[in-house]
Amino acid sequence: MLQDMQLENIVGEYKEAILNLYGSTPRKIYYTEIETPYPDGKLIVSTTDKAGIITHVNQSFVEMSGYREEELINAPHSILRHPDMPSVAFKDLWDTVNKGEKWQGIVKNLRKDGGYYWVKATVIPNIRNGQVVGYTSVRRKPSRTKVNECIQLYPTLF
């Protein structure tokens, strides 16, 4: 269950939104127009269980999201859900991995401080002894061209 975002963590001028996340009561979030650039040469890695609950994050994940590792482990991955992301993107993500396939997309993520960062994400099912036991997502730095395409496209998908 995700708690509302806390105003004391927010940096800069913010807007407010309510997100209706799967398996959670409506979550109040605050978001700003401050972008954190994706660090060169790094990968942001996380693993979830079958329900999308975070089970592992790497150091880059912690740094970019602004949350402490303890706050991330056992939280739903929608802790990073940004209101500018159309829900069809995540429906497509889940439909794809549920078929046992690889999903790739450009995602705008919400930081604990209300800022955002763009990633190019790839999600795959973790198959052990023939069974899906969870999912891994690896993000890399997206090209600016791809991000700009999404800035144009995503508002049309609501």
Added chain:
Amino acid sequence: MSYTFTVSPDFSPNYLAGWYIFNTWLQIQTGEAIHLELYDDFQAQRTAIQANQIDLIYANPFDAAMLVREKGFLPLVKAEGISDEAIIAVNANNPVEDVAQLPTGIRVAVTEDPDVHMIGMIMLEVGDLDASNIQTCFCNNHILIVKNLIQDKADVGIFLAKAFDDLSNLTKKQLKILVRSQISVIHHSLMIGPKLAERQTEIQALLLSMNNDDKGKNVLNSLGFNAWAKVEDEEMEFMIDLMDTLII
């Protein structure tokens, strides 16, 4: 019975003797006849793996999925503190400061080392570059990449970071790093095949205690590192999944 050991063909020539010394150490410790077979390229090595001719391998991460998932290999150890990282570099006179400024059509010099090539291509993606809009020139070793860059026969070089760092200062002054990967979880690993699978724990223990005596320490030094670190089965599965996300 005799077994065959092989090493990922991207090993540095500096450690050629070291791998033979290590193979001798392995034979003494395990009491088995083990033959070290080195292949000129990845394709020849993969053919031998497919034909079930390999029992022990110091494998490139790129081949880990095939070894574990198709051929039933199990992980033993990795070189402690060493991960596979890549560097994108250009001629020092090149005005470009960021990968994002590189134009399409550039000539990219790279070795056959598949994981370094892959990491390098991921870093070039930031500039909307991919295999379809660059010219890839394969070089036999990183010295040839340097030559190509210095003589303006290539615009960009993709290096194994360790190989780049080991270049002389004079050489490095003629080059400029645009980006260095900091992935830390992609690494070569020593693995055993199905014929030796039941000895996984025993051989792992031998390797992990190798740095406890002078003889073992010397062998490790001849390979360029100080100790082996254990690779759990799940750690290997994790790395394979990670590689899988990067291959597209």
